[in-house]
Amino acid sequence: MRVVIADDMMLIRSGLARLLSEARIDVVGEAGDADELMKLVALEQPDVAVVDIRMPPTQTDEGLVAARRIRDEWPATSIVLLSQHLDSRYAQRLFADQPAGLGYLLKERVSDIAVLVDALRRVTEDECVVDPSIVATLMRRRRSGNLLSALSERELETLTLIAEGRSNHGVAGVLGLSERTVEATCAAIFRKLGLESSPDSNRRVLAVLAALRS
Amino acid sequence: MPPTRSLIAAAGALLTAGVLIATVWVSVLDDASRDVTSFAERRLPLVVLFAILAIAAAVPFGVLGSSHDVTVAAGLTLAGTTALTPLWAAWPDLDPRWRALALATGPLAVAGLALMARSWVGAGLATASGLLHALAYNPFGDLGCARVCAEIPAVLEISTDRLTLLVSLGLSVAAGFVLRSALRRRGIAIAAAAGALGLAAMAVVRWHTTGDGDAYADLLLAGVPIPGLVALPAVAVRARVARRRFAVRRLTRHLAEDPEGLLELGNNVDASLLSAGQQLALRNADLAKEARTHLAEVQASQRRIVAAVDAERRRIERDLHDGTQQRLVGVLMQLSGLELKEVEHQVREVLADLRSFSQSAFPRVLEAEGLEVALAELTATSDAELRLDIQLARPVPPEYARALYALVALAASGTVDVSVVSRDDGFDVTLVGLARADVGDVQDRFGALGGTLAVTAERIEGSLPCAW
Numbered sequence: 133m134r135v136v137i138a139d140d141m142m143l144i145r146s147g148l149a150r151l152l153s154e155a156r157i158d159v160v161g162e163a164g165d166a167d168e169l170m171k172l173v174a175l176e177q178p179d180v181a182v183v184d185i186r187m188p189p190t191q192t193d194e195g196l197v198a199a200r201r202i203r204d205e206w207p208a209t210s211i212v213l214l215s216q217h218l219d220s221r222y223a224q225r226l227f228a229d230q231p232a233g234l235g236y237l238l239k240e241r242v243s244d245i246a247v248l249v250d251a252l253r254r255v256t257e258d259e260c261v262v263d264p265s266i267v268a269t270l271m272r273r274r275r276s277g278n279l280l281s282a283l284s285e286r287e288l289e290t291l292t293l294i295a296e297g298r299s300n301h302g303v304a305g306v307l308g309l310s311e312r313t314v315e316a317t318c319a320a321i322f323r324k325l326g327l328e329s330s331p332d333s334n335r336r337v338l339a340v341l342a343a344l345r346s
Numbered sequence: 347m348p349p350t351r352s353l354i355a356a357a358g359a360l361l362t363a364g365v366l367i368a369t370v371w372v373s374v375l376d377d378a379s380r381d382v383t384s385f386a387e388r389r390l391p392l393v394v395l396f397a398i399l400a401i402a403a404a405v406p407f408g409v410l411g412s413s414h415d416v417t418v419a420a421g422l423t424l425a426g427t428t429a430l431t432p433l434w435a436a437w438p439d440l441d442p443r444w445r446a447l448a449l450a451t452g453p454l455a456v457a458g459l460a461l462m463a464r465s466w467v468g469a470g471l472a473t474a475s476g477l478l479h480a481l482a483y484n485p486f487g488d489l490g491c492a493r494v495c496a497e498i499p500a501v502l503e504i505s506t507d508r509l510t511l512l513v514s515l516g517l518s519v520a521a522g523f524v525l526r527s528a529l530r531r532r533g534i535a536i537a538a539a540a541g542a543l544g545l546a547a548m549a550v551v552r553w554h555t556t557g558d559g560d561a562y563a564d565l566l567l568a569g570v571p572i573p574g575l576v577a578l579p580a581v582a583v584r585a586r587v588a589r590r591r592f593a594v595r596r597l598t599r600h601l602a603e604d605p606e607g608l609l610e611l612g613n614n615v616d617a618s619l620l621s622a623g624q625q626l627a628l629r630n631a632d633l634a635k636e637a638r639t640h641l642a643e644v645q646a647s648q649r650r651i652v653a654a655v656d657a658e659r660r661r662i663e664r665d666l667h668d669g670t671q672q673r674l675v676g677v678l679m680q681l682s683g684l685e686l687k688e689v690e691h692q693v694r695e696v697l698a699d700l701r702s703f704s705q706s707a708f709p710r711v712l713e714a715e716g717l718e719v720a721l722a723e724l725t726a727t728s729d730a731e732l733r734l735d736i737q738l739a740r741p742v743p744p745e746y747a748r749a750l751y752a753l754v755a756l757a758a759s760g761t762v763d764v765s766v767v768s769r770d771d772g773f774d775v776t777l778v779g780l781a782r783a784d785v786g787d788v789q790d791r792f793g794a795l796g797g798t799l800a801v802t803a804e805r806i807e808g809s810l811p812c813a814w
Contacts, residue, residue, distance in 0.1 A: 141672045143676035144675060144679070147679030147680065151683075192714065216667050216672075216701070217701060219711055220723065220727065221711070221715070221719055221723045221726070239671075239672075240675045242675075243675065243679045243682050243690075245683070269726075269727050270727075345722075
């Protein structure tokens with residue numbers, strides 16, 4: 133797997149590069165801002181670009197703008213966006229256009245190399261990746277509400293994993309269940325939440341996020 | 347309560363007006379066979395009679411117009427009254443004694459005019475002439491009274507011819523004194539002196555025409571408009587003042603709702619034209635303006651403070667993001683693979699704390715996405731059950747969004763109904779079901795924008811004026 137990294141902090145860039153190399157992932161370039169990133173992607177055409185959302189010059193959403201351009205110009209390159217803060221509304225909008233092959237992770241998450249490698253692998257397989265903390269926040273709030281009180285413990289676990297962007301196959305792998313069981317659980321969850329079940333796991337993420345936010 | 351001199355002037359005006367009305371009434375009653383006055387015989391065209399009465403009618407207004415000077419008002423009242431009373435002799439039902447007295451009051455008109463010019467000697471001489479006239483008056487010797495006057499014994503025995511001479515002499519000298527005093531004083535005194543000279547001249551003519559009844563009657567009538575003519579300048583001044591005062595009053599009424607306009611008016615008109623109440627209103631508007639200016643200054647400084655606080659919070663958030671948080675993430679990366687799980691865990695907790703701290707210091711979502719999205723995010727992520735009712739017809743300026751967001755963010759627990767509604771001139775925000783809240787910081791934000799916060803048990807109502 134070939135990866136480029138874009139972050140204006142040297143410390144983060146080199147740390148990430150070191151961690152990824154140790155996990156035997158090929159880091160083919162590092163960029164300090166959005167322009168460098170675009171050049172690098174054009175040159176290397178990597179499998180994944182790991183991009184910090186806040187970069188110079190305005191430190192607002194340069195990374196996000198660059199990610200959109202990469203999606204348009206190099207659709208084969210998947211993207212993992214990193215942010216110091218997470219915002220469920222932001223995530224919802226981010227995934228609204230084209231969720232496949234896109235990840236949105238809390239920056240500090242990447243220090244857990246297993247999580248990062250898992251996310252990289254999933255985006256290259258055209259899944260989407262929503263940071264667990266976003267889902268956890270929404271789920272925690274909803275536990276007191278009546279929407280989720282109808283769900284069993286197993287169903288809540290499954291819903292969490294679905295909201296994080298995992299496919300049925302992925303959910304089955306995490307929970308140690310058969311894919312068929314997961315499918316049945318999903319159907320039950322969607323019926324209880326009054327949602328339309330979709331075979332596309334990425335569209336499913338959006339529906340679940342919207343339901344949890346509403 | 348009007349001042350005493352106004353009351354005196356009002357009484358004088360009433361008196362002169364009453365005498366005038368009574369005179370006209372008497373003339374109407376007059377029957378044609380009695381020719382004490384020219385009224386009765388209608389030897390003069392009606393229009394001239396009306397003109398004479400109209401001029402005489404200026405006296406009450408002149409008295410009112412001279413209310414600032416009691417002496418002038420009193421003098422004019424005396425002149426106006428005594429110029430008319432001789433005409434009462436035509437009243438058939440009047441007791442002969444009173445009729446004789448009425449005919450004898452004529453010279454007192456000069457005394458009144460002398461008072462107006464503050465010529466005390468003139469006034470004394472004219473009064474003396476009047477007294478002499480009254481005491482020595484013998485109706486039988488007076489041709490004007492020949493057919494209507496009963497016999498009344500005169501106190502002093504003087505021939506009519508001589509009496510008329512003495513009276514005309516006394517009045518002429520008195521008029522001279524009035525003129526002398528008037529030349530020093532100017533103004534209405536000049537008019538009074540002219541009137542006195544006119545009356546004195548008539549007295550001389552009367553002496554000259556002793557025995558001619560028609561001339562006597564005409565002279566009586568000719569004296570009637572003189573106080574009115576003297577009063578005309580005062581009436582004119584009075585009318586001008588009244589017109590201005592009326593205009594000012596109308597303006598002040600229009601401007602009552604507009605203090606700035608009232609103040610501008612106050613700068614442009616003579617304060618003496620305003621009533622005490624209007625001056626008070628003006629002073630009040632002045633003070634209110636001062637208070638508003640102070641309030642605006644305080645508000646501006648409060649706004650600067652809030653803006654400075656926000657700028658500082660933004661700086662802190664950025665510093666944390668670009669510095670501390672990044673370095674801690676770097677530390678986490680270096681710890682990775684070293685099997686120091688406890689240290690790693692602690693660093694992650696510090697990062698989570700920093701995240702929530704910098705988020706509360708400066709909610710970036712509010713700046714980037716606006717109030718509605720920020721409130722929705724607050725609802726989606728807080729433990730509170732916020733039931734939002736947001737009706738915003740216009741974009742919310744950043745300071746206002748910060749104030750409204752800060753207020754709603756107070757409702758961090760429980761179940762709260764939140765309503766934020768934009769009006770034509772600002773925002774209304776209501777929070778119902780709030781468990782408890784310390785609104786200090788929020789109060790400052792609202793105050794800086796000229797808004798108000800009403801906090802009661804479980805309910806907060808806020809209002810923010812906004813001009814857009």
